[in-house]
Amino acid sequence: MIQQIEITLPAYPRGYHLIDSEIERQLPNLPGVGILNLFIKHTSAALSINENADPSVRDDFESIMNNLVPENEDYYTHVFEGSDDMPAHIKASLIGPDLSIPISKGRLNLGTWQGVYLCEFRNRGGKRKIVATIYS
Amino acid sequence: MIQQIEITLPAYPRGYHLIDSEIERQLPNLPGVGILNLFIKHTSAALSINENADPSVRDDFESIMNNLVPENEDYYTHVFEGSDDMPAHIKASLIGPDLSIPISKGRLNLGTWQGVYLCEFRNRGGKRKIVATIYS
Amino acid sequence: MIQQIEITLPAYPRGYHLIDSEIERQLPNLPGVGILNLFIKHTSAALSINENADPSVRDDFESIMNNLVPENEDYYTHVFEGSDDMPAHIKASLIGPDLSIPISKGRLNLGTWQGVYLCEFRNRGGKRKIVATIYS
Numbered sequence A, B, C: 001m002i003q004q005i006e007i008t009l010p011a012y013p014r015g016y017h018l019i020d021s022e023i024e025r026q027l028p029n030l031p032g033v034g035i036l037n038l039f040i041k042h043t044s045a046a047l048s049i050n051e052n053a054d055p056s057v058r059d060d061f062e063s064i065m066n067n068l069v070p071e072n073e074d075y076y077t078h079v080f081e082g083s084d085d086m087p088a089h090i091k092a093s094l095i096g097p098d099l100s101i102p103i104s105k106g107r108l109n110l111g112t113w114q115g116v117y118l119c120e121f122r123n124r125g126g127k128r129k130i131v132a133t134i135y136s
Helices: A020-026 A055-068 A085-095 B020-026 B055-068 B085-095 C020-026 C055-068 C085-095
Strands: A002-009 A015-018 A033-040 A045-051 A098-104 A114-120 A128-135 B002-009 B015-018 B033-040 B045-051 B098-104 B114-120 B128-135 C002-009 C015-018 C033-040 C045-051 C098-104 C114-120 C128-135
Touching: A002 A020, A002 B033, A015 A055, A020 A114, A020 A128, A033 A045, A033 B098, A033 C002, A033 C128, A045 A055, A045 A085, A045 A098, A045 C085, A055 A085, A055 A114, A055 C085, A085 A114, A085 B045, A085 B055, A085 B085, A085 C085, A098 B098, A098 C033, A098 C098, A098 C128, A128 B033, A128 B098, B002 B020, B002 C033, B015 B055, B020 B114, B020 B128, B033 B045, B033 C098, B045 B055, B045 B085, B045 B098, B055 B085, B055 B114, B085 B114, B085 C045, B085 C055, B085 C085, B098 C098, B128 C033, B128 C098, C002 C020, C015 C055, C020 C114, C020 C128, C033 C045, C045 C055, C045 C085, C045 C098, C055 C085, C055 C114, C085 C114
Parallel strands: none
Antiparallel strands: A002 A128, A015 A114, A033 A098, A033 A128, A045 A114, B002 B128, B015 B114, B033 B098, B033 B128, B045 B114, C002 C128, C015 C114, C033 C098, C033 C128, C045 C114
């Protein structure tokens, strides 16, 4: 069986944000066993899973990724949408738009320390749409 | 229900290439709702999703990824298949071999600006095989 | 149909490790056609697919990823779990926790040179849990 909904996230500031509870609030009751596929319909934001406790991890994600793909490099050619745009595309591709998370006993089977991140790479990304597909 | 086909892409030059229409042309009719899983059977090419309009984005992908994982670093040990080989493995792993894309109303439910990229990291990668699995 | 098991990997040293045979040994008989989803329940280890033959590829993965995300950068703030911890989180997010691999003719439909990697980014990561979900 397949269930599918579209989730609209409110605009988040640039950075890494825990969105588990926002996502779970909008999902239907989960099946006993299955997979939840999350897919973000954008090219300058991404979905990841990482540490859900200490906010300093998410701060370091933002600064390390900025260091890895800096803005305003001389050799960039796609520059007319702002200095944050092309780095955002690269970061989004490195992290990826999709996650497939196992469902067990009616719940997302994440590890103790795992949370779902919205990775917002634009200064003003606006609302973001995620398609959630559950198969069981 | 599961349907599965193998798609052979023609040899593309090194770089980032939009392959949506090539993929969709070879797929069977899509179900109303489901997931399309794409999996590339290679270790020096990858699949990604990003901006489908301005070709300068794809040019910058190529140059930024080359800058991130340069060729000919002194400390590389796996060098006998050419200077583009080991960087291609790393890039392929960073971007990843698989994508799971939602299907809605009989179509791939991509965002307006999203297209599927073949990321060809070898100078002469040759034909590339993708397994496409649709479940509904 | 969905089948799901949890696999516990023994503690591996920091680095990249082929785990195909370990995974396949613990899986039930595979269906004729389907998908295997693998999901690692940790935030400082990841799953990838890459070259299964020459061990020097896996050695270079370790050194290139260490070069990409170095330890002990001055600007890191999440430092109290050891110098390998924050880089491990970033690497895990870049590579990703999940893989969806096609099953064809009762076998994982990997390319000739593809193997499944456990990417252990901690010095002492301990045992690692993977949820394997097969749908067919």
